[in-house]
Amino acid sequence: MYRLRDILLLCILFLAVVGCKEEPKSYVKIDVDPETTPTVISRDVKTLISDSGITQYRITAKLWTIYQEAEKPFWKFPEGLFLEKFDSLFNVEASIKADSATYFKADQLWRLDGHVTILNVNNERILTQQIFWDQRNQEVRSDSFIHIERANRILEGYGFRSNERMTIYELERPMGIFPVEEFRGKNRDSLPADTVKPQKK
Secondary structure: OOOHHHHHHHHHHHHHHHHOOOOOOOOOOOOOOOOOOOOEEEEEEEEEEEEOOEEEEEEEEEEEEEEOOOOOOEEEEOOOEEEEEEOOOOOEEEEEEEOEEEEEOOOOEEEEEEEEEEEOOOOOEEEEEEEEEEOOOOEEEEEEEEEEEOOOEEEEEEEEEEEOOOOOEEEEEEEEEEEHHHHOOOOOOOOOHHHOOOOOO
16 A cells, blocks of 8 residues: 555656656758858948958948858848958058958959949049949959049040059950040039940959
8 A cells, every 4th residue: 555655756767757857859951042142241330350460451332141051151231341451550451342242252253233433652642334344364353334533534435454553454346535625514423324234253
């Protein structure tokens, strides 16, 4: 005959075993496309980039997405990019502004799209709709319409190739050379819509 105390102890032990029983887990498989799903998302970014231990660039962007798991990893700046280049004394010597940008990491290649505005070390202003910055080959190139404002004249044309500092360049198909006076009072940030031929990488 069990005593009341023994019965109570058995009940408590039973409840403890049942209460500690692990609940079954269920898993849901989600297919994620690494080409369209970012691994890192950063907002309101302002960061410095170094090369060989020397700070050379500052990037400012509203949105920075990194696709590290893509077949060819890349970064995107879909809401615009402002990049400043520093000299050895940390003074800004050039800048690039674009409506959007993509950086192909393995190729060390930037593609800048939209209203692209470049200010080089000679204080020349370059406007276009798409331009590629090839860091590996240290060159800048574009197949789009290019508008270049120099101190005393304006250059326009298609097809642009330059060194990284944008100080030595050539227009493959020049369309005209104009005195600066002809452009005074005009909207300097606009380009003719029918002159733009964006190219994809």
